[in-house]
Amino acid sequence: EDKVVQSPLSLVVHExxxxxxxxxxxxxxxxxxxxxxxxxxxxxxxxxxxxxxIEKKSGRLSSILDKKELFSILNITATQTGDSAVYLCxxxxxxxxxKLIFGQGTTLQVKP
Amino acid sequence: xxxxxxxxxxxxxxxxQEVTLRCKPISGHxxxxxxxxxxxxxxxxxxxxxxxxxxxxxxxxxxRFSAKMPNASFSTLKIQPSEPRDSAVYFCASRGTGITGExxxxxxxxxxxx
Numbered sequence: 001e002d003k004v005v006q007s008p009l010s011l012v013v014h015e016x017x018x019x020x021x022x023x024x025x026x027x028x029x030x031x032x033x034x035x036x037x038x039x040x041x042x043x044x045x046x047x048x049x050x051x052x053x054i055e056k057k058s059g060r061l062s063s064i065l066d067k068k069e070l071f072s073i074l075n076i077t078a079t080q081t082g083d084s085a086v087y088l089c090x091x092x093x094x095x096x097x098x099k100l101i102f103g104q105g106t107t108l109q110v111k112p
Numbered sequence: 113x114x115x116x117x118x119x120x121x122x123x124x125x126x127x128x129q130e131v132t133l134r135c136k137p138i139s140g141h142x143x144x145x146x147x148x149x150x151x152x153x154x155x156x157x158x159x160x161x162x163x164x165x166x167x168x169x170x171x172x173x174x175x176r177f178s179a180k181m182p183n184a185s186f187s188t189l190k191i192q193p194s195e196p197r198d199s200a201v202y203f204c205a206s207r208g209t210g211i212t213g214e215x216x217x218x219x220x221x222x223x224x225x226x
Contacts (some may be wrong), residue, residue: 034215041220042203042217042218042219042220043155043217045216048214099160099168100157100215102147102155103154105154
């Protein structure tokens with residue numbers, strides 16, 4: 001059965017700290033891995049990763065994929081209170097059916 | 113584009129009542145997904161459609177749940193009869209052609225069954 005596991009489940013840091021969120025997966029015929037940020041409403045897209053070792057970067061956020069070890073990390077540097085959210089990792093697998101499977105999410109709280 | 117549109121945004125109903133949630137995907141997107149989110153179980157895929165055809169409904173909890181997509185611009189998720197354990201946020205999402213494409217989510221329908 002396809003599976004996506006995120007860790008930690010929750011994290012509390014102070015503004016200015018750097019955090020690393022982890023996502024490991026077991027899926028059939030991996031296609032891509034996506035990171036989403038969810039505040040009070042719908043998840044919003046952050047990154048999509050398809051190749052190992054290529055870092056995706058957007059401002060203070062960055063992410064990288066390791067297809068050999070089957071995991072990805074999401075880094076946030078110089079955290080701000082606005083980074084407080086649930087971060088979701090999702091993987092396209094199960095052949096070419098296009099199904100996206102989500103992990104349980106990491107809840108990040110950034111304190112002033 | 114207005115994005116994925118869901119209705120209602122909030123629904124409070126009593127156990128045993130029928131609930132219908134509605135979704136309008138982004139125009140031109142040929143994949144539509146229904147997810148359910150709870151604190152305990154996170155985001156669970158219930159069913160998804162490709163070109164209006166249900167592809168995988170293995171996530172539908174039981175026969176009380178049904179979903180339809182009569183045309184490319186409309187889908188419904190129906191729960192009959194509803195139970196308190198169905199209380200959750202139900203998200204509809206769509207994406208375009210291509211296996212690795214980004215998923216666009218609606219704002220969600222928060223369902224409370226008393």
